Amino acid sequence: MTVYIFIVLAVLAIASALAMVINKNVVNSALFLVLNMVSLAGIYLLLNAQFLAIIQILVYAGAIMVLFLFVIMLLNVEQEEKLFDKFRVKYFLAFLLGVAVTGQIFYSLAGVTDMLPEISDKMAAVGTVEAVGDVLFTTYLLPFELTAILLTAAVVGALMIAQHKIKRTEEI
Amino acid sequence: MLEIDWFLAVSAVMFTIGIIGVLIRRNAIVIFMCVELMLNAVNLSLVSFASYHGNIDGQILVFFALAVAAAEAVVGLAIIIAIYRNNLSVDVSKINLLRW
Amino acid sequence: MESATALLSLIIALPLAGFLINGIIGLFVESFRTKKQLIGIIANTAVFIPFVIAVYFFMNMNAGSEAVVFKLFTWIEAGSFSVDIAYRIDQLSIMMTLVVTGVGFLIHLYSMGYMADDEGYWKFFAYLNLFIFAMLNLVLGNNLLLLFLGWEGVGVCSYLLIGFWYTDMAKSDAAKKAFIYNRVGDFAFLIAMFMVFQTVGSLNFDAILGNLEAFSEEYIVAIGLLMFVGATGKSAQIPLFVWLPDAMAGPTPVSALIHAATMVTSGIYLISRMSPMYVLSPEVMLVVAVIGALTAIVAATIAITQNDIKSVLAYSTVSQLGYMFLALGAGGFTAAMFHVVTHAFFKACLFLGSGSVIHTMHHVEHELEHEGKDVHFDPQDMRNMGGLRKYMPSTYKTFLISTIAIAGIPPLAGFFSKDEVLAMAANAGAGEFGSYMYMALWGVGIITAFLTAFYMFRLTLTTFHGEFKLGKRFKEAIGAEKYLHESPATMTIPLWTLAGAATVGGFLGVPNFIVETFTHEEAHVNLLHNWLHHVTADVELTLSHAVEWGLMATSIVIAVLGVVVAFRMYNNNQQQESDAAIAKRFGGLYDLWKDKYNLDEVYEGLIVRPIVRVSDKVLAVFDMKVVDGFVNATAGTVKLFGSLFRYVQTGVVSSYALAFVIGVIVILYLMVM
């Protein structure tokens, strides 16, 4: 049963990723990305990572992508009409490089199965909100606090850049 | 039971699609979405490794990656807005004032 | 030892201090710049005291003294590798120090008069002191790195001083040219240094020359050739000599100090210093000798055709440097150093004399302008001169003495040194060392000796004898003779001192055989040889006395012949007719000489222009201006690549990402595969 669920989710994830890249309409692209993220959340559940599955939907699909859509609507971005209207060397080159990278990664992934045969039993207990919360506030305190700084900086920075204010100080 | 290879393979393919997207798309927002796709692909790898190793470090890394992605989204979209204000376009092939 | 170290550091530190004082105060305090007396005294003292100290050191040494190394501090220390700021006083370096500080002082003194009206007086003296500092590092340094620093330092100073009047475009181009041609040589030197370090693990002279067996044969050849390439750059030999004549754009004292007496001889010093290594490889020695002889004759033939007084002297310098390399290649390191010393005397004197003449001619031009006559002429062109001996007796006499000296008429300095050089060449041809090739080189040397005597007297006679020709060439200038005057004492005193040295300097190296023939005992009257033979690895002179007498007689005859021919052709205002006669006689050959063998054009046509043309074509596509400003072969090529590569930077993010992904693939490949 899990195998079938996985196949469906995996196909969905890859298909939506592809659709996102080749779609001319930016809004559609964004929606495909949402679909991709939701299917990933499903895969996370298969891997016993419940906490992350929820976060994935809440933060990524829910918050980040809404922000994307909001900006797309705000800027009223034009469609990329010229995409794929004719063959370009660039596309071929990009495809070739992509194949090369995938090939190398696949090559180096060989043999992982023997190393990690199956999902660990411990996982059912480890992936819960409780377990994650526990380590976040003890072992991972420093990165956690630093993330707070990071987010503050991001918000302050975004305000600085996006705000439309031009100041006049005295001329030198 | 599913072997880890399958998860990693899905992740690698998604990562590559992200790369190709960055290379061929010209809309800055879409390029950024492709980057988000790459990050998601990596997250999948991390989660699957964590599950098969049976320790939580990988999941924590994903958690932080999510936070970083959120922060990047905020800043990135702000920058894209600034670009749009200046150029009235988000087509990166037209944004090449600084070069050579 | 303590006090000696202190004294030695004074030798090095004083010129630096002079540079700093004049440079820094001059830069910040504008009122200081006009206190020329003070500036001059500071600069002169900064060179004179080191000279006195050097004399003191010299007095306390004898031919057998071991080299003394003064280590001031460790400069670099990293694992097994350390470089000290250490100076080495031995017979060779003290001799060079005496020349540098002695001749340097005289030229400083001369500059006080020569540059008196120049706005950049303070800058000029600051640079001169800096030059002396760098040159002392070059000759006194105890390791190759320190030598190289000095080497680079003198290059920079030379660059600064050639372009001293940088408002003049041609002069700043000449400075660049000198700089670039020198860099070519420096690269070679740098590589040689690396190879030495790789083999011995040290750059100290003792360590290198004491470990010669550590070098493989190929390394000896390679290092020898690379160092020689370095020397051809600095000492203006074929194929890198074209910068030196252009370098005459600088003020005349600079030409005398840097481009005649000191800097250009540093290549000879380097090879003498490394002589124990050079003698191990006859092939390299032959290369050195051939290049030297070729340079000597090529430059001498060009010198015949020149009309610019400094230009003649410049080619003459190149030619004499060629002699020195011929001597080096023949194993006569002492002979080469001997010629360095005597050449420093008479060539410095000649340059200063020409400076004195140019000074006066400038004055004439200035006064004519004052009269309201619009006359513009080249104050360096000897066709405008003539008859100057009446007006400038001191300059004339000293110039004449030096001319006789360089022409090789006994018993003046040039005769002895040139004779020794030629004797060494013949020795290499006939003796145990070397090959018959050297006999041919000796022949080239003899022809050059004739040419030298000829063109030097052509110069002297045209300039000082006959009558003043300016009035003939420019109507407005009739009667301009009254403005000709002798230069002030600060300029004539150095002239006389140098002329004196040029007269007696030859007795430093009287050949042993002259005495031996009469006493039938082994004689040691060649003071310089006695002095240096511990340091340099001279080849034994094995010629018989009869042959040596013969050689000497030949060179005297040749020199006298040159003088006589020059007198017949140039004594009485016949310069133009005689030049025309020579041109007719030699036809195309003369044109070739006059065009300086077209070397500038060859370089331009072979390297520079094709690069420009190709890059023009390539870059026209991109609508960009090409290689701007500095047009030269090396920088041109590199800049071409730069110009091409910069277009990779398209400004579009996608292409940046493309390069990024290619990088990822490469790194993954390197790591994983």
Added chain:
Amino acid sequence: MDYLGDIQAFLPGVITALAGLIVIVIESLKKDSSATFWVTVLSLVAALFFSIQSLGTGLDTAFSGMLVHGGAVAFGNVIIVVATLFCVFISEDYLKGINHYYGETYALILFATTGMMCLAGSNDLITLFIGLETMSICLYVMAGLIKDEKSGAEAALKYFLLGAFSTGFLLYGMALIYGATGTTNISAIGAAASTDLLFLAGAALLLVGFLFKVSAVPFHMWTPDVYQGTPTTLTAYFATASKAATFVALIMVLSRALPVMEGLNWQMVFSVIAILTMVFGNIIALVQDNLKRMLAYSSIAHAGYALVGLAAGTPEGYSAVLFYMFAYTIMNIGAFGVIAYYERNKGMDFSEVQNLAGLGFKKPVMGIALSIFLFSLAGIPPLVGFAGKYYVFAAAINAEMVTLAVIGVLASAASVYYYLRVMVYLYFREEHKPVELFNPTLLYKGTIIILAILTLYYGIEPILPASGLMELLNSYGNLGAVTNVLIP
């Protein structure tokens, strides 16, 4: 858990983070108050004080193994804080001068500094990631500070898109390493290091992320564009502090997580990249007329020299790189500082080298300082740049990488050309038209003079036999041992 001890271990970072928050508060209460500047300076001075205090201490962990402190990390912190402090000094005046003075900039600088210190001291891939991202996000914003001009926004966009792109690779590398070893702790990774393909691929992608940040060829393309579009004094910050932090982190990762062993061939990677970086950086710099672009390519080339030291893979090489970063920081901030000064003058675009003609004598202090910095960048003794290059190349030679060192020396010899070119314009060319240069503020001038003095002083100090600095750096030398830091 010993929170107090942990905080003490990361005290400079904590101080700067808190100061950043205070700056935001002040800024929201009163716009453009001078208090922001002084809070920033005071906090940085305090951070510098505590960093210097921990200079001599040994390497130790804190925050349950998330962080290391002391040792080379302490030295890294000193470089970062010094760079930040000098950049703040020159930014105050400059940003006001170009009408882009925002109090929040200081908050961003302080947050970025915190991130850098976290990055330099990371003992866990997670800390490393967060530190790197904190730094990067602040830098993206700063790159876009001149947001109302096309160039500013463009610089930010390019930096951001490529930065995020490289983050993807960095994270993938971390994922693969985690997959291969089952841990994210750097010391533990070192202990579990193997020549599994998975581990190798992970290491490769991790290095890609780092190489992007230090702008090594071919990941350098963003550098010139970003440096050109960013306000010049902040460019100085980008070029020095962030690079120093990344290099220190790189040293810590290489020396502890990637032991030199058969089949783990990262030294070769660094050799290849170093050669590419030195050659391309210098060659393209030769043809640049814009000073900021020229310095950008020069900074690419300098990253190449530092990579030579890493390629050596020896303790000596690591100490050399630490010193190099220090040297590079001082002279580069100085160079950017003087150029920022010239650029602000009215009348012409003084970031074009041709327009500097004849300005050298006008404000002698600035002219001489720029000459010193450029000579130092060119590696001419006895300035700090020479000492830096010397130690790096010496390390390579001692590690039997002579070719690499020779290429480095040749490349650096070629670089003399474009540094000297600036000097030729400054001193040997006539002015195009008479311009009046304004008088820099005392703070600005003082900063430049201090930097020039440091350039001279540290050119001589490290080569003296009893050099305190080199002794200190050499004592860090053995940070390479994996066992040095206990695995928690």
